Amino acid sequence: MRMLELWKRAPITWSHVAPPLENGTFGCSEWRHVEKPQCYCVLFVGYTNIWLSSFLADCLYSVKDLPIRPSYVLLASVTKMKLILSSIVNGCRYGKLIEVGRNGSKSVDIPGCLLYTRTGSVPHLTHDTLSLIEGVPEPVHLTLSTVAEHHEVLEEYKEGIGKFIGMPESILYCSLHDPASPCPSGYNTNKTVSVWGGGGRIEITLSKFMAMQQAFKPDWYQSMADGEPLPPGASRKRVKKSVDRTLGFLDGCLKEHQNSEVLKNSEILGVIEGGDILEERLRSVRETMKRPVGGFLLDGFQADDMPDDPKLNLIASVTGELPEDKPRLIHGIGKPDEVLECVSRGVDLFEGFFPYVMTEQGRALTFKFKYKVDPEGEEQKDLVGPLHQVQDQQLISAYNTMTIEQCEGNHIYSMLEQSGCGDNEISNKASDKGGKTVPFTIDLKSEQYRADFRPLLEDCSCYCCKNHTRAYLYHLLTTNELLAGVLLMIHNQHHYFGFFQSIRDAVRDDKMHQLKELIIKQKLQQ
């Protein structure tokens, strides 16, 4: 058949594609219905070449009696990595990304976070101090903000940025912006985006962007995108423009990606824009889904100025439309409560910058995330830490057993404070520098820790807690010693990765409700 011959000459990988049957129809791996039942979306798994879409669409159109129209032909790229979803419970996804990386030998647990870096280094940490941390996640997060200025060096180096930064075995994800640095808006154009590096603004064209990716050789990278933070109530015109630009950039990136030998094992992530306008968000989703991307990045949710409910609703709407079999990343979300809300709304991967931001403020993460109640009856000492000075045991057990609403209604919190309960999570005084309290953390610059010889967090097994005390950290911070950043970073990372393990356990065991309650309780304590 003519069709079969055309097919054979197409530049696709046979093993991934069902060839046409003798009668001219296609046996496909997956069918997906869209609105009009008499039309079918044909999902071809295995295409790498975007032009094949129109070629194939023409082929299909020319075959008689096939009820397929070109506009419904969807393409999936040869995504080497696969998302295996073990379960979806109450909107929370649990599973693994497998066959990740250049060798296809790594896997990434979902939900999960990335290992945040600046210029390819976990802040303050060398390889040896990083090795002291348990549960370090697989994907290393690089940002163009912090590495773009070294593009020329990497081009000459030729061996890829992984080896350059001393992480030759790691999975690398490259995003545009650094979540811990401000990103002024108003600089993106139809042809360029700007990132803010150490030396100032760097303007990037599409070809420069792709040249960088080819020099860096990441395993995943986000497509170039117009993701400038837009103020709430930004004009529809501006929002629409960012969606259009991003799609244009995506097509441009894909074109070069597919011609690139160097990037053939890399995945490109499509970027969902759309500000706070639902229609634009959905449009961005639907259009991006048509392209052969390896996953999706939910962009534009970084800023704090979008109120929680609308933000979360938008996220839910976006993930509701996205295909289940591809990972969803979100930028800019790191606080424990926000992470849980996003996991419940179908987000898979988060940036890991929150521990760093807290470290820079001299804060240690101390929130509890062990939601399990020990059935053996061991005293549940976690909610109210080491109770050195507590007299009123009844008060404490009331606190431990009541829900948040009950505690508030019965004035438990204020009674605990008055009883002089020494644990800092409850009676966390503001630091003597007058800084505001931040939930989930303690401020180690606060004078109250000067002679506190306990570890940062009782029961924490990290290097810092096993070897050093709050008093020592207080001393290091007040004398501006570099070691403060090193030790805090070790503890905070260790803690945060433990939190994500707890999220995975909770999703798997359908205990997200308990975990959320535990976290919210601690957020409200401040």
Place this chain on the structure above:
Amino acid sequence: MSPAPGPGAPSASASASAPLRVVSRRECPVSRARLLQLELPHGELQTPVFMPVGTQGTLKGIAVRQLEALGCSILLGNTYHLGARPGPELISKANGLHGFMNWKRALLTDSGGFQMVSLVELAEVTEQGVRFSSPYDGKEILLTPEKSIEIQNALGSDIMMQLDDVVSSTVSGPRVEEAMYRSIRWLDRCIAANKNPEQQNLFAIIQGGLDAELRKKCLTEMIKRDVSGFAIGGLSGGEEKDNFWRMVTLSTEYLPREKPRYLMGVGYATDLVVCVALGCDMFDCVFPTRTARFGSALVPWGSLQLKNRQYAKDFKPIDEDCDCPTCKRYTRAYLHALFRNDTAALHHITIHNIAYQLNLMCSIRESIRQGQFPVFIQQFMKRMYGSKEQYPCWAVEALSTVNVQLE
């Protein structure tokens, strides 16, 4: 100058119950270099040794686990800084400086004298002690020998230094003599004030500036005192090298051979090698760690200023022959790129520089053990300077006085 006699037999130190025991001593047959095995309350120590400086109860940016992995056996802490923050009472509560910073090996603390003179604008020295205004809270403080020892007792270091009357080596005249005699009197007060003689050693500090006569008087007096070791002080303060080495040699000539000699403030590689040959055992200096934080990496042929653009595309490690954690994984180009952006760059270079210093001392010890120290010196100088014309004159001269003729 008479050469040191042949290898000595293992000897006992002053008294068996002293908290420092010289387990063995081996001497270079050519120069005055020695290899000592010391036993201190917190562990064993081999000299010659370089002691990194952990001023405020931390080596800047480096965790104690990393220092142990590098083979560091002794650190230095500063009484002046720690006495102010966090203060001796708090450190006592934390089980001494060892407990506070969780360093399990040996610690040496200085007396606070040097910082007072170098860091404090208006310090007034009297027979009683040194009076100055604290830079932290403006309060008037009087640091006496008794007070210094009291703080060091609280710190619990294995080796304490006497409070000495420190005078800059560029000063001359009667002030130098006054300071020398006062240092002797303060030594006696320090010995009397030590509340922990079973657990903490006290070292004397030889003063006398650049005046041979004064030095000799000081030596004669101080070696009569029952201390575990002697430091050579008042040098490495900007004086001419020609004067410097002569005072070192004079000191090692008269100091007892069975006790360790600590040359304070010396840390440049060449100075270390020469002063080991002149008979010194212990050294400290902020230079290697401080210069690291300015981007300068130490190598056997000098140093690399990694901030310079020439390293932007240099894909070699700092030193191809170095097996420290930094050189095994990172290139000069990466360190150059990282330097402006993250503190981790400082830590990488600090680790390398400490490894460099410790490896240097290890090589020195090994060559003394094998009786090959003069050969080592030859190789070291060649590598560092290239050819004899480049060798610093003072080094050539100093070495020749201990029978090492450089070719």
